[in-house]
Amino acid sequence: MTYYKYLKAITLIISILIHSPLFANDGAFFARGNQLIPINETEISVQKEILRITKIDNRYIEVSVYYEFFNPAEEKEIIVGFEAMSPSGDVDGAPINGQHPYMHDFTVRMNDLPLDYKVALISDSLYNHNGNIKTIDWEHFDGHKAGNYVDFFYVYHFNTKFKKGKNTINHTYRFDVSGGIAYNYYFEYVLTAANRWANRQIDDFTLEIDMGHFEEFYLNKSFFNNINDWKIQGKGKICEIAGSPDSPINTDAMHCYVQHGKIVFTKKKFRPKGELFLQSFSPYMGVSEIDGVDFYLPFSIYLQEQAFYGDNTTPEAKKILRNLPFARRGYVFQDPQLHHFYSDFGWYIPNPKYVAVVKDLTVEEQQWLERWK
Missing domain, CATH: 2.60.40.3680 (Immunoglobulin-like)
Structure with missing residues (x-):
């Protein structure tokens, strides 16, 4: 991909x-x-x-x-x-x-x-x-x-x-x-x-x-x-x-x-x-494409400000971007689209025991959630 x-x-x-x-x-x-x-x-x-x-x-x-x-x-x-x-x-x-x-x-x-x-x-x-x-x-x-x-x-x-x-x-x-x-x-x-x-x-x-x-x-x-x-x-x-x-x-x-x-x-x-x-x-070296949409979803928190999915304006893009911090930690998504999308990343490590808790994220990631909610 x-x-x-x-x-x-x-x-x-x-x-x-x-x-x-x-x-x-x-x-x-x-x-x-x-x-x-x-x-x-x-x-x-x-x-x-x-x-x-x-x-x-x-x-x-x-x-x-x-x-x-x-x-x-x-x-x-x-x-x-x-x-x-x-x-x-x-x-x-x-x-x-x-x-x-x-x-x-x-x-x-x-x-x-x-x-x-x-x-x-x-x-x-x-x-x-x-x-x-x-x-x-x-x-x-x-x-x-x-x-x-x-x-x-x-x-x-x-x-x-x-x-x-x-x-x-x-x-x-x-x-x-x-x-x-x-x-x-x-x-x-x-x-x-x-x-x-x-x-x-x-x-x-x-x-x-x-x-x-x-x-x-x-x-x-x-x-x-x-x-x-x-x-x-x-x-x-x-x-x-x-x-x-x-x-x-x-x-x-x-x-x-x-x-x-x-x-x-x-x-x-x-x-x-x-x-x-x-x-x-x-x-610049990690841009990917799926179904004609360019995207970059980094594992590194330091690079997340460069993340994008298409033009970032569609409901689909906002949902994908909003869930990036949880994907980093291996959250097992019930949403079929998110599950299919993030499971294809090399850095994604499924962790069935991980419970998504916003306050446990870094300050930068909490600000990220506010941006894309």
Whole structure:
């Protein structure tokens, strides 16, 4: 039933409208003067990582990373760096006070003690291939300095002393939700930097994704093959979707519908071969048609203001729109038309135990009911 009505026009401009930074797991570095050189650590291994990704108020994505490292030798001091790509698209990519313009509140703790960090601006194309990288002097930088493209990225780096045995590192940050004409939000995270550590894997890896209540999103099958490695802690459903070159989902992916709670991926001896790509499409990509009537009825409460059924003026349209909040929660409709209509949505999860109570809806949804009564 669903088709991507404006696909050809939109896919031509996706790349200039996204301003999502690309973040990476922590890697090891060597310093030479004002140069940072990525290295493969040969002694210290990653025993455990818990990566939590949480969307807050549809404005920020907060990332929290917890590591347990093991150093089998005597105390060792190295540089650990966290990589962040420059933003791109219809944004100003220049740094603010030397830091990423859309990344905020970066903190890092090692063995429960706070660490200071520095930020390097890196432009050498050999950076990810063990090249010698010279930190940019922004005041005298002769490359792109303004507008919607800057040809460098950031490394948030900190000196660490790994004592013999177990060591923990925990860092957090948040950044502005990225979007554009094609995307409601878009998030990328580099996982393969974990392969720089001595064991070339994460012995015990957990990834928790919490995009909030009533969210629909996709995860590319870039670092996992089996969706059974994922569990829903809450209520929702996940399913597989085959990629198609004629669709915005151009690679095999997992389609997630979460009424409440989070999805969790766990893996022992995790050796990531790909990165994390999470995407939620905008209303422009979700217009559907039935019996000659165009409509868009979103699962997300944040997108319901864009909902429509035809021109929204007919009694049929108002009835369908009015019942959207209850359909989200799996209300089993007795009305044949509503039952037939909403049962065809991928996000609809029938719940015979659900009783529709207006005061239990969100404020936005209660206002929605007033609008369409």
